[in-house]
Amino acid sequence: QSVVTQPPSASGTSGQRVTISCSGSSSNIGSNTVIWYQQLPGTAPKLLIHSNNQRPSGVPDRFSGSKSGTSASLAISGLQSEDEADYYCAAWDDSLNGRVFGGGTKLTVL
Amino acid sequence: EVHLVESGGGLVKPGGSLRLSCAASGFTFSSYSMNWVRQAPGKGLEWVSCIGDGGSGIYYADSVKGRFTISRDNAQNSLYLQMNSLRAEDTAVYFCAREGRDQGFDYWGQGTLVAVSS
Numbered sequence: 543q544s545v546v547t548q549p550p551s552a553s554g555t556s557g558q559r560v561t562i563s564c565s566g567s568s569s570n571i572g573s574n575t576v577i578w579y580q581q582l583p584g585t586a587p588k589l590l591i592h593s594n595n596q597r598p599s600g601v602p603d604r605f606s607g608s609k610s611g612t613s614a615s616l617a618i619s620g621l622q623s624e625d626e627a628d629y630y631c632a633a634w635d636d637s638l639n640g641r642v643f644g645g646g647t648k649l650t651v652l
Numbered sequence: 653e654v655h656l657v658e659s660g661g662g663l664v665k666p667g668g669s670l671r672l673s674c675a676a677s678g679f680t681f682s683s684y685s686m687n688w689v690r691q692a693p694g695k696g697l698e699w700v701s702c703i704g705d706g707g708s709g710i711y712y713a714d715s716v717k718g719r720f721t722i723s724r725d726n727a728q729n730s731l732y733l734q735m736n737s738l739r740a741e742d743t744a745v746y747f748c749a750r751e752g753r754d755q756g757f758d759y760w761g762q763g764t765l766v767a768v769s770s
Contacts, residue, residue, distance in 0.1 A: 544696070577756045579697070586747055586763060587689075587697065592756030630697050634755065640711050641687070641699035 546570060548631060548644035555652045559619040562647045564631035565612065570642055572612040574634040578605075581628045581646075590629070591616065618649075626651045654678040654759045656748050661764030668738050668768070674731040674748030674761055682726035685709065685751040688733050690744035691763075698744070701733065702751065716742075738768045 546566045554560040564576065578591035589598050591607035594614065606617045618625055631644040660672040674686070688700040701712045701722040710722055721734040731748050745765050749757035 575755060579757070581697075586760035587749075587757070588760075589752075589756045589758045592752065592754040592758075596754065598756070598758065628696075632697075632699070638714065640713050641702065643689075643697045643699060646696040 544642060544645045545635065545638070546631060546633065546642050546644040548629075548647045550645065551648050551650065553650040553652055554618075554621045556621055556623065558621045559617060560621060560649065561618075562616045562629050562631075562649070564614040564616070564644050566614075566633060566642075567612050569637040570612075570633040570635040571609065571614055573636055576607065576609050576614040577632045578607055578616045579630045579632065581630065583627070587630065621651055623651050625649060654750070656750065656759055656761035658746060658748050658761045658764035661746065661766045663767045663769065664738055665770050666739060666768055669734070669736045670738065670766060672733040672735065672746055672748075672764060672766070674733075676729045676731065676748075676750070679750070679759075681724075681729040682706070686724060686731045687749045687751055687757060688722060688731075689747045689749055689757070689760075690742075690766075691747070692741075692744040695744075700746070703731070735766070738766075740768050742766060743768045 579587040580590045581587040594609040595607040635642045655677045657675045687702040719737045723732045745763040747763045750759040752758040
């Protein structure tokens, strides 16, 4: 059981906007930056969002991140079939003195 | 171009040991913190350990503390993970990952599979 909670699944149709939530506590999300990763089937994870809401170069602006208190969200607009993947949030945890990942959300594009 | 290549995985019996390596190229290895992340079959990502750019700043997940040791050789551009007292629940693909300035893991290797079974 992860200390950072994500819904196990999410879905949307092509072109739609979907959001994935990430809920933590004061020791992780509440006091440290949130990172988001995308993992396509059979591949290594890819950095999607850092510093709560910053996109690395090459990541489409369809992807956006936000954080409020001890929760964070990843929004994907203009959903495309290639967005079908697992998405993970992560943050440093000051109590555990380590990085924590959310359990992951499997996104299905209907 | 940044490359991270893990090696050293394999099948090991419970209680056994393995040493994973991660060969880095395409960047100034000694300037970056490095991490190990694992993923059990069909499961999510689990952070394992990190080490600062100079070899200090070492942290472990509670699940591996006392059994795993992370180290690095900046002269050889290599990251290591010594895994002792292996358990079935350590079975996973182990990724090495570079930690960028913003704390995000911006480059990942392809992973190496560790299977612990009798």
